[in-house]
Amino acid sequence: MATMLTRVKSRFRRLMERPASVELTKYQALLPKIEDREERVAELSDEELTERVAKLRADRDFADDELVEYCSLAREAAKRALNERPYDVQLLGVMGMLAGHVVQMATGEGKTLAGALAAAGLAVRGKKVHVISVNDYLAHRDADWMRPVYELLGVSVGYVGEKVSNEHRRAAYQSEVCYGSVSEIGFDLLRDRLAVDPADQVTVEVQVALIDEADSVLVDEAKVPLVMAGSADVAERDADMADVVRRLRAGLHYEWDEDGRNAWLTPSGATAVEKALGGLDLYAEDSHHLAAVNVALHAHALLQRDVDYIVRDNKVQLINTSRGRIAALQRWPDGLQAAVEAKEAVAATESGEVLDSITVQALIARYPRVCGMTGTAVAVADQLREFYKLEVAVIEPNKPCVRxxxxxxxxxxxxxxxxxxxxxxxxxxxxxxxxxxxxxxxxxxxxxxxxxxxxxxxxxxxxxxxxxxxxxxxxxxxxxxxxxxxxxxxxxxxxxxxxxxxxxxxxxxxxxxxxxxxxxxxxxxxxxxxxxxxxxxxxxxxxxxxxxxxxxxxxxxxxxxxxxxxxxxxxxxxxxxxxxxxxxxxxxxAQKVAEGVELEIHRNTWRYTRLIEQQRDIIMEHRDKLLHSDAADKLFAKHAPDRHKELVDEFGEEPVAKAARQIVLFHLDRRWVDHLGFAADIRETVHLRALAKETPIDEYHRAVVPVFNQIVPEAHEQAQDSFDTVKVSANGAELEEAGLKRPTSTWTYMVYDNPFDSDAEQALKKVRAQVKKVKAER
Structure with a gap:
């Protein structure tokens, strides 16, 4: 009777307070059975425990009796390896994650151990697992901390981080369970997509993403796409412009919007800048100065030192505001990055161009199965369902919170x-x-x-x-x-x-x-x-x-x-x-409104990147075919048969096939980069069409799709021209000698995709502000 009353109370509380949480009664009923096995399992030797786990290996989900067996063995493994006996609530979290949910467990309830036991359980059932965290430090720490547990359970584990070698990465990704930050795993995927030799790729196909701090990774990090950029030359910057802008006075020479995302010169400011620059016409058609002033003004007025970035080791380093940490290898688009560096009088860094990008949402969508854990999931349960089709399971604390x-x-x-x-x-x-x-x-x-x-x-x-x-x-x-x-x-x-x-x-x-x-x-x-x-x-x-x-x-x-x-x-x-x-x-x-704005940014990011993600999948499928087959070599042989035969006779089939692959992949990647730039330009201006009563997203699709359809044909056509001119040696194609240069280094861009930041929206804001002013004067 008491148990029935507890269940009724639990369901009533969930209905009233946590409408997003899923029912866990089925798993709660298994906890006594797990406890009943505890003494018998404790009598096993380490080898016997590992063998018992091995008998559970299969390529399907756990049945209830198998789940009881696994949890009892996992509890014992944790006791022996870490001297920590998982609480019932931790095992409930393990079962919730094995069922494909995001479990909410309070701070201090042992999420790290629960996540490790869930990941090991998934591996035992034939799944390769990525445990995705918010930063490299946690990925490294948790992999090493939980390693003894994994070893007792007979599961291999590794981790990837920013500073590890390619050999380390390859070995880590081959492990049954691999820990890594969302950005590192995302960038490894992007780097693999740029590989011109199969041996350079490090990632492997994975079935499950188990996400630590799931709300932070899936919601907060999802606002900023992972963007891979490649180096070109040292960025041009205008130190004089930084000095001019530094002397401008807020309110007199420039103003900014209430969101703090845009700043602009007043007529007085424009006059002051023109005078400081020697009397030139800032708004002349052939003038490049206006864009430089705008970028310098943005850096001066909107980006604050020790808020948006810090200066350390004579470098501008961005701060990830949702993490409170340095955003390693991350920077703003080139003009703005150069303007901030000029503002702070530090050394200029390389300029570059976007090579590829992926949203967190698209990255997670690659995994057939997703689960996770966090201390605060219910507040974003609707977003987890909307964007990831995930449900939240709330785990009560082991001891009541008396804070x-x-x-x-x-x-x-x-x-x-x-x-x-x-x-x-x-x-x-x-x-x-x-x-x-x-x-x-x-x-x-x-x-x-x-x-x-x-x-x-x-x-x-x-x-x-x-x-x-x-x-x-x-x-x-x-x-x-x-x-x-x-x-x-x-x-x-x-x-x-x-x-x-x-x-x-x-x-x-x-x-x-x-x-x-x-x-x-x-x-x-x-x-x-x-x-x-x-x-x-x-x-x-x-x-x-x-x-x-x-x-x-x-x-x-x-x-x-x-x-x-x-x-x-x-x-x-x-x-x-x-x-x-x-x-x-x-x-x-005010906080709820801020949350609404952030949600719309997430929706907008996905709305405009979904088409690009679909196009990327098509291009990458074609690229993988070129990378892992003789398709490029056949194209070479078909369109330049005499030169192909001549080179094969001189160097052999393998070097020529390698050269053909390098040439075709270069042009395909080049066309993809150009397409991303074109799509970004369309994205920046498409909201102006809203003023003409056209639907921006439809116009975006209408402009981008036809251009995409020409990528592969044009890449192949350009490759055919290169077959006749690019020098080939025993090492493959000499691309750089032909002016076909790939970037020598990469980094990531900090990109804000704000739907309220368009020209149309800004125009509407000014109209609304003017109406407010008129009303106030009346």
Whole structure:
């Protein structure tokens, strides 16, 4: 009766609070059977345990009795290898992932181990698995950490990272389970698509993607396509233009839109620039200066040091804002990158062109089966279903969460907010209670640290400038007397244990109330707020959280501008604290609007890239045929039979076939690069057609499809011309001598595909702003 009542309560709670979660009752019923086997399995030797797992190997999903057997063996393997006995809730997570769901497990509940056991189970059933994480550090750490478990279960494991060799990559991808970041796996795929020799390819066909921090990877990372660019020459940049723009005054010489994504010169600004450049006409038809001014202005007005990028080792390095880390090998499109480098007076980097790209959504769609885990999936359950056809399974915590989450503290100004924040830290620190301060960007984290130092308080700062030390910093954030100031905590992947990494002062800290989390503002997503909160209160420990906000916060100004002091029903206190409940509701509203904007960016990215992804599949199928067959050699023999025979007689069949393949692939890749550039140009201007009452996406398709249909015929035609002119040797085709040069290095572009950033949208914004102004004047 009690069990039945529990199930009814569970279903009622899911109906009321978690409409996106799937039913797990079937798997809960298996947990007692798994426990019943625990003592018998414990008597097995290591060799016997591995043999028992081997008997479960098959090319199909687990039946219920096999699932019970596997989970009992997996639990024992974890106990022996890591001295950690998986909780029932962890095994429930394992079964949820094996069933193809995204499981939501709270911070500190052991997702890493659950993911490893699920990945091993999939491998046992004949599947090659990629465990996809948000960064290289976690991929490397988790593969090494879980390796003893995999070995006991008889499953091979590897990892790929940015700095590993091609030999290492090839071996890792051959493993039954391979760990890697979403970007590294995506770029390996793109690099393989550019290979001209089958021996240069490293990836293999994989059946399953098991995604750690699934919401971050599938939603946050999905807004920015993975774009592979190739080097050309050192980028041209105009240091003089940077100096001119640096002297312009905001509001007088230039303005920017409320979204902070566009800036433009005023008439006064245009006059000032023309004068500074020697009296030229900025708007003359043959002038290239206007584009240079616009790029320099964007770099000056919209991109902030220590927010959008940092300068380290005399280089501009981008910050991945959703991760709070350096975006390695990532940069803006060339003109903007060069403008920022000129602004910061650092060395110029190479220019280049887009060679290929893939969205996270298209990357994940390559896997026949997808599952995953995260601490905050329910909030994006609709998106996971819409974009990936994934359902969320909510796993209750092993111990109830007793964390105390305070209401928002809203202040009139940024200054009042930070003053109150510092006072709160000082007062709490006097008790010895550990504090984790979550900031929105690098600049804020360093500003808070400086203010604390002025009050003789020492803190540890974790941001994009020192992300290499993050594991040690995070591990000690729960120590007695500790103050940790950090940018984005999502995906840090290290538990904060009360009393420090060894929990030496656990009880002492618990008596003080546990870890106290303070947010300096709200992130653009409630999920990121929840992930920060979730750092406190792990495994039933006490903890607390509070978020400070101000009416000058960028998010509130941008998405809830209607909130003004004169609209408050209750005047603020002397310290600037606002108690008016209506105003606090607008803070929540602003965050929801921000979430809506980000969702539309995701939808828009997919809407316009879906056609390109389909075209890419067609081109890559043809490319693979050229790469792995003698199709190119046959084309050579057909269209230049005399030269083909002559070269075969001189060098042999294999070098000539290799040369034919290199020539045809070069022209196919060249045409594909040109097509991507053409599609990008159409994408940038197609919204202007909305003003003519045409549907932009239809016009985009109408323009791009005919051009695509000519890629293969034109590539083959150009290759035929090259057969007669390119020098061939025993090593293949001498492409560079013929001016057919491939890029020598690659990197990634930071691309924002914002549907609200089009010319048409900007025009409409200005019209709306003008209407607002007229109404206000009336």
């Amino acid at each position: 105390e989450d305070e209401l928002i503290r809203l202040f009139t100004t940024e200054e009042a907010k930070e003053d109150a924040l510092i006072k709160e830290i000082i007062a709490t620190h006097e008790t010895g209670r550990p504090i984790l301060v979550g900031t929105l960007d690098v600049a804020e984290s360093e500003r808070i640290a400086k203010k604390l130092a002025e009050h003789e308080l020492q803190c540890v700062v974790l941001n994009a400038k020192n992300d290499a030390e993050e594991a040690a910093i995070v591990a000690e954030a729960g120590a007695y007397d500790a103050i940790t100031v950090s940018t984005q905590m999502a995906g840090r992947g290290t538990d904060i244990r009360l009393g420090g990494h060894d929990e030496a002062d656990h009880d002492k800290v618990a008596e003080l109330g546990g870890l106290y989390v303070i947010g300096t503002g709200h992130y653009p997503s409630s999920r990121l707020d929840d992930q920060l909160r979730g750092r406190a209160g792990r495994q039933g420990d006490p903890g607390g959280s509070v978020f400070f906000s101000s009416m000058e916060d960028e998010q509130l100004i941008q998405y809830a501008p209607e909130v003004q002091l004169h609209t408050l029903k209750e005047p603020p206190g002397e310290d600037g604290l606002i108690k008016d409940k209506t105003a606090k509701q607008f803070v929540v509203h």
